[in-house]
Amino acid sequence: xxxxNESIIINLLQDNIPQLRLIYLFGSYAQGTQHRNxxxxxxxxADVTLDNIxxxxxxxxxxxxxxTDVDLVDLRTASTVLCQQVVTQGKRLWGxxxxxxxxxxxxISMYQHLQAERQAIIDDATAKTTAxxxxxxxxx
Numbered sequence: 001x002x003x004x005n006e007s008i009i010i011n012l013l014q015d016n017i018p019q020l021r022l023i024y025l026f027g028s029y030a031q032g033t034q035h036r037n038x039x040x041x042x043x044x045x046a047d048v049t050l051d052n053i054x055x056x057x058x059x060x061x062x063x064x065x066x067x068t069d070v071d072l073v074d075l076r077t078a079s080t081v082l083c084q085q086v087v088t089q090g091k092r093l094w095g096x097x098x099x100x101x102x103x104x105x106x107x108i109s110m111y112q113h114l115q116a117e118r119q120a121i122i123d124d125a126t127a128k129t130t131a132x133x134x135x136x137x138x139x140x
Contacts (some may be wrong), residue, residue, distance in 0.1 A: 004029055009042060010064055010094045016058050019047035021099045022075070026090030039069035041088045043078070045095070045103060050074040075103070084111040 006025070013023055027041030027056075028034040042062070044050070059072035075083055087104040 004040065005066070006093050009040075009062065010063055012065065013042075013044060014094070015056070016061075017044060017046050017050065019093075020046045021047065022095035022103060023093040024075075024086050024090040025093050026086045027071075029089040030089065039071050041071045041073070042093075043073040043075050043082075043090065045075040045099075049076045079106070080110045080114050083107040115130060 004025075009021060011026075014020055022043075022045040024030075024043040025041065026043055028038045029040050040062075042059075055072055055074055059070045062070040062072065073082065073086070075086065078086075083103075084107055087100075087107050092100050
């Protein structure tokens with residue numbers, strides 16, 4: 001298995017994404033658990049949202065240069081859960097520490113809020129189920 005050349009990723013993304021702030025590697029390559037069929041998961045944060053077609057074309061360009069499938073994620077449009085996984089389990093390849101910390105704090109705050117909302121929904125559903133059980137419903 002070939003060694004991942006991070007400088008190729010960084011240079012290609014810098015040349016093709018205006019106002020780029022952060023580049024992360026996440027998934028199996030960031031964890032060191034990649035295997036022969038692993039794709040390379042890359043997340044980027046720029047000041048503007050990336051066009052889906054341009055993002056796909058850029059992923060294809062990276063895949064061609066790296067000779068491996070690439071999944072390129074725009075953190076501006078990614079789910080809170082995915083962003084949380086990137087900042088907690090990923091590796092920052094490029095960008096300032098300050099931008100990284102600002103994005104991480106914002107992401108973790110949003111994730112904690114999401115978890116609280118989920119817990120409220122679970123608690124409500126549990127309470128309704130318990131109330132229904134105590135009504136003595138009988139099914140034949």
